[in-house]
Amino acid sequence: MKLAFPILTLLIALVGSPLSHAQSDPKPITLTEIEGRSWLVDSGGQPFFAHGITHANNRSAKLDFGAFSRTCKELGFNAYGYGCPPELKSDMPYLESWSHLVESAYYRGKDKVKFVDIFDPAEQARLEAGVKARCLGAKRNPQTIIGYCWTDLGSWPLDNPSGTNWVEFTRNLPGNAPGQKAYRKFLSIWEGGDDTARDQAFLRLIAREYFRVVGEANRKYDRGRLVFGDRFAFNTFDKDVVQEMLPYVDAIAIQPPFQGQFPKQKFDEIHQITGKPILLCDYAVRFKDGNKDIRSWKPAADSVDAGKQYADYLRAALETDYIIGVFWCNPVDTPKGFGNPGVKQGFFGEGMSQRPGLAESVKAINAYRDEITPKE
Numbered sequence: 001m002k003l004a005f006p007i008l009t010l011l012i013a014l015v016g017s018p019l020s021h022a023q024s025d026p027k028p029i030t031l032t033e034i035e036g037r038s039w040l041v042d043s044g045g046q047p048f049f050a051h052g053i054t055h056a057n058n059r060s061a062k063l064d065f066g067a068f069s070r071t072c073k074e075l076g077f078n079a080y081g082y083g084c085p086p087e088l089k090s091d092m093p094y095l096e097s098w099s100h101l102v103e104s105a106y107y108r109g110k111d112k113v114k115f116v117d118i119f120d121p122a123e124q125a126r127l128e129a130g131v132k133a134r135c136l137g138a139k140r141n142p143q144t145i146i147g148y149c150w151t152d153l154g155s156w157p158l159d160n161p162s163g164t165n166w167v168e169f170t171r172n173l174p175g176n177a178p179g180q181k182a183y184r185k186f187l188s189i190w191e192g193g194d195d196t197a198r199d200q201a202f203l204r205l206i207a208r209e210y211f212r213v214v215g216e217a218n219r220k221y222d223r224g225r226l227v228f229g230d231r232f233a234f235n236t237f238d239k240d241v242v243q244e245m246l247p248y249v250d251a252i253a254i255q256p257p258f259q260g261q262f263p264k265q266k267f268d269e270i271h272q273i274t275g276k277p278i279l280l281c282d283y284a285v286r287f288k289d290g291n292k293d294i295r296s297w298k299p300a301a302d303s304v305d306a307g308k309q310y311a312d313y314l315r316a317a318l319e320t321d322y323i324i325g326v327f328w329c330n331p332v333d334t335p336k337g338f339g340n341p342g343v344k345q346g347f348f349g350e351g352m353s354q355r356p357g358l359a360e361s362v363k364a365i366n367a368y369r370d371e372i373t374p375k376e
Contacts, residue, residue, distance in 0.1 A: 027043045028145075034047060037321040039373070039374065040093075047374045047376075049318065050279070052327055053080065054281070054282050056068060058334050060335055061330075061346070064352070065088055076366025076367060077092075077366065079094060081282065081328075082149050083097065095148070096148050104154040104155045105151065107153060108338055110164075119179045119181070119209060127217065128217040132221045147227055148225065149230075149281060154230055154236060155236070156230075160235070183202065204240040204243075211245045212248075214248070215245070227248060228251050229253065233255045234256065242273065242274060243273075251277040253281045254279070254281065255280075255283065258283070258296050258329075259297050260297075260313075262317065279325045283313075285309045286306070288301060292343045293341065294343055303356050305357070307362065318368070318372065332349070
């Protein structure tokens with residue numbers, strides 16, 4: 001009996017007590033509701049509204065990550081969006097994302113959008129393996145990962161900019177393909193309705209299978225982490241598709257169009273349909289900038305005007321009770337990619353220089369964000 005205490009002390013010294021391990025495990029970023037408003041909560045228990053810049057990993061940007069981090073923090077940004085490089089993932093909260101597992105994003109251009117036979121067990125296994133790999137990598141930064149986003153701007157609606165859709169792809173699969181068999185089985189029990197209604201019903205079955213595979217894999221390999229699901233634009237948001245995603249996500253990721261004023265009515269509608277908080281994962285106010293080919297809907301007159309418009313937009317987002325973050329699209333000017341002409345305008349000018357008016361407006365609105373954020 002006299003040896004029990006020394007032995008226990010030695011064991012604790014060697015391996016640590018179970019209690020000490022439990023206390024040292026970092027808590028994931030979560031969601032909470034305070035006085036009727038949704039907030040993100042960091043690993044230390046502090047509520048926050050995420051605000052930062054996406055696409056820092058854009059190779060064309062050629063960023064000095066240290067300088068980028070310091071400048072972002074000086075302006076009051078408190079997070080990075082999706083497209084965060086490994087060098088910054090432990091620096092501030094960020095979004096883990098992918099868009100390569102199903103290359104259905106409409107911006108890839110006609111003839112380049114790719115769907116998969118989601119009813120094929122081999123394809124399901126490939127998707128699960130891809131999600132697993134991303135989850136295992138993300139676990140290296142358990143305190144800073146906000147959560148997961150999946151396919152970016154997928155060509156979900158039957159009528160979409162890609163000129164094709166997932167139903168048409170599945171219908172044209174070979175006769176022995178799992179998707180073709182699933183389609184024939186669907187037709188055998190389909191009752192009534194025109195061709196569009198028929199295709200919309202089968203689209204919902206495709207979405208159900210896709211979100212089941214990806215959603216269950218995401219929960220399996222990183223349980224307890226926030227999931228935002230596919231990233232939707234207004235023109236890719238299909239109600240039937242989104243309904244099938246809801247069981248697997250905690251919040252909705254939206255990429256609103258760059259059209260200046262805050263579209264509250266549209267966001268209210270999305271929130272009412274989903275009943276979940278909304279993250280504006282990719283937004284900016286584009287503006288005229290010399291002779292640059294800035295292709296945007298009614299660009300602001302200059303960076304000063306853009307700063308005012310953006311501050312008004314962000315303030316309106318803060319005034320809702322369901323928007324939990326906003327991310328500016330692109331750090332510096334880069335090519336648009338995917339063979340598209342024009343310049344993808346960045347928040348910073350050449351050499352990480354601060355745009356006149358824009359930086360001041362963002363710094364002020366970030367101070368306001370901190371002022372209204374609950375302290376506990």
